[in-house]
Amino acid sequence: MLEGIFRILSDAIYFNLIKEDRYMLFIDGLKVTIQLTVFAAIIGIIIGLVMAIAKLTNNKILNRIATIYTDVIRGTPSVVQLIVIYYAILGSSQLPKLLVASLAFGINSGAYVTELIRAGILAVDKGQMEAARSLGLSYAQAMRYVIVPQAIKNILPALVSEFIMLLKETAVAGYIALDDLTRAGNIVRGRTFDPYTPFILVALIYLYITSMLTAFMGRLERRLRQID
Amino acid sequence: MIKVVDLHKSFGNLEVLKGINTEIQKGEVVCVIGASGSGKSTFLRCLNLLEEPTKGEIYIDGISLVEHKKDINRLRQKVGMVFQQFNLFPHMTVLENIMLAPVKVKRIPEEEARRKAIELLRKVGLSDKDDVYPSQLSGGQKQRVAIARALAMDPEVMLFDEPTSALDPEMVGEVLAVMKQLALEGMTMVVVTHEMGFAREVGDRILFMDEGVILEEGTPEELFGNPKKERTRAFLSKVL
Ligand SMILES: Nc1ncnc2c1ncn2[C@@H]1O[C@H](COP(=O)(O)OP(=O)(O)OP(=O)(O)O)[C@@H](O)[C@H]1O
Ligand SMILES: [Mg+2]
Numbered sequence: 001m002l003e004g005i006f007r008i009l010s011d012a013i014y015f016n017l018i019k020e021d022r023y024m025l026f027i028d029g030l031k032v033t034i035q036l037t038v039f040a041a042i043i044g045i046i047i048g049l050v051m052a053i054a055k056l057t058n059n060k061i062l063n064r065i066a067t068i069y070t071d072v073i074r075g076t077p078s079v080v081q082l083i084v085i086y087y088a089i090l091g092s093s094q095l096p097k098l099l100v101a102s103l104a105f106g107i108n109s110g111a112y113v114t115e116l117i118r119a120g121i122l123a124v125d126k127g128q129m130e131a132a133r134s135l136g137l138s139y140a141q142a143m144r145y146v147i148v149p150q151a152i153k154n155i156l157p158a159l160v161s162e163f164i165m166l167l168k169e170t171a172v173a174g175y176i177a178l179d180d181l182t183r184a185g186n187i188v189r190g191r192t193f194d195p196y197t198p199f200i201l202v203a204l205i206y207l208y209i210t211s212m213l214t215a216f217m218g219r220l221e222r223r224l225r226q227i228d
Numbered sequence: 229m230i231k232v233v234d235l236h237k238s239f240g241n242l243e244v245l246k247g248i249n250t251e252i253q254k255g256e257v258v259c260v261i262g263a264s265g266s267g268k269s270t271f272l273r274c275l276n277l278l279e280e281p282t283k284g285e286i287y288i289d290g291i292s293l294v295e296h297k298k299d300i301n302r303l304r305q306k307v308g309m310v311f312q313q314f315n316l317f318p319h320m321t322v323l324e325n326i327m328l329a330p331v332k333v334k335r336i337p338e339e340e341a342r343r344k345a346i347e348l349l350r351k352v353g354l355s356d357k358d359d360v361y362p363s364q365l366s367g368g369q370k371q372r373v374a375i376a377r378a379l380a381m382d383p384e385v386m387l388f389d390e391p392t393s394a395l396d397p398e399m400v401g402e403v404l405a406v407m408k409q410l411a412l413e414g415m416t417m418v419v420v421t422h423e424m425g426f427a428r429e430v431g432d433r434i435l436f437m438d439e440g441v442i443l444e445e446g447t448p449e450e451l452f453g454n455p456k457k458e459r460t461r462a463f464l465s466k467v468l
Contacts, residue, residue: 130278131315131374135329135381136305145328149319 029184043106048113073111120155235284262437308378368399
């Protein structure tokens with residue numbers, strides 16, 4: 001009995017990981033997933049910062065643009081956005097697929113980051129801006145020295161949680177034939193005809209990374225709370 | 229020093245200030261009293277343009293605030309403000325709170341600003357709190373730090389919006405004592421307050437606000453001793 005289980009397990013490992021160096025498919029896929037997530041996160045933060053400022057200023061046109069952006073992105077599925085951006089951009093250029101996908105996921109994540117930053121800044125008590133302005137600080141100085149340092153405490157943990165979401169979202173990158181971690185599982189399944197093992201492995205890898213990020217977020221939150 | 233001419237302020241359809249006229253002399257302590265919602269805070273906040281007047285003029289040292297909106301950061305340095313909720317910066321120590329504006333706005337060297345900040349803290353009666361964060365202070369201590377922070381910009385006039393209303397009763401005295409000391413030193417002050425004892429003792433002039441206008445004004449003796457308007461009498465009978 002025990003021997004039977006052992007046999008099944010070792011077969012599963014042999015066929016899904018060892019034979020033809022298939023573990024390399026998972027490792028390469030993981031690399032793509034991580035690169036994609038990191039690039040998209042950076043693009044998302046930059047877009048999010050710009051759009052949050054656009055939403056918070058008194059300029060009607062900028063407000064409008066930022067609102068349309070966040071509404072469209074948050075109101076449509078990310079797979080659809082990915083495919084549209086992929087064909088829109090790749091149709092006219094020879095950019096590497098990884099870059100196009102990073103851009104697509106960055107634009108997607110940016111909408112959520114915009115809202116996080118905006119909410120984080122609005123959560124700072126109104127009296128803080130008033131006190132700063134009453135001392136003669138300009139709006140920009142008040143933002144820089146008084147509002148943003150306090151808003152960061154609200155924003156950072158939420159940002160980590162957004163990037164955990166982003167990491168999982170990138171699993172649809174296979175739609176544009178990008179060989180990410182999820183697609184590696186698919187490729188191995190196609191070779192071994194074992195529907196379970198490759199995806200259990202894939203799931204475990206995602207779970208490992210997300211739980212590390214979650215633990216990091218917890219530590220960060222505690223740290224930030226201590227400063228108060 | 230401050231001249232207010234026909235000041236109006238509306239929030240949407242709600243007209244909160246309906247034509248305020250008054251003049252505040254250098255060194256004068258003016259106390260503003262009146263029922264809740266009568267527009268006291270709004271009036272005070274107009275004096276440093278935290279609220280933008282809908283109509284009318286405010287002159288400080290002869291300079292029109294409304295016409296010099298672009299210079300507002302420089303004009304605000306002349307006007308210190310102390311809030312009911314203190315509004316200390318929670319991520320900065322007491323000293324950093326006081327030094328921020330002198331260093332960033334007036335570009336005073338950090339060492340000099342620090343020396344001045346410590347001096348001001350002593351003046352408001354705090355000696356061992358320099359490197360403490362606001363959350364570790366009592367309400368009365370917070371408000372005294374806030375006063376020191378406003379004084380650090382060497383303002384010509386200080387505005388106080390119910391500076392003791394958020395305090396536990398046993399802490400009101402220490403804050404009022406600091407304000408009284410300031411008044412004795414000749415600071416020009418406009419104080420919105422419910423502390424009638426303070427208004428009577430320290431105020432040179434009392435403004436009674438009612439529904440967006442200054443209904444009655446006069447020395448404490450005149451206003452508390454012999455109020456002319458019916459509404460003033462009604463208000464005073466409730467609070468005294
Ligand atoms: N930003 C604002 N937007 C809309 N209405 C406001 C705003 N600020 C004040 N008001 C309204 O203006 C009126 C006067 O408010 P204000 O705060 O000046 O009164 P107050 O005399 O200071 O009262 P209190 O003694 O309660 O502090 C109130 O009806 C208030 O609801
Ligand atoms: Mg008020």
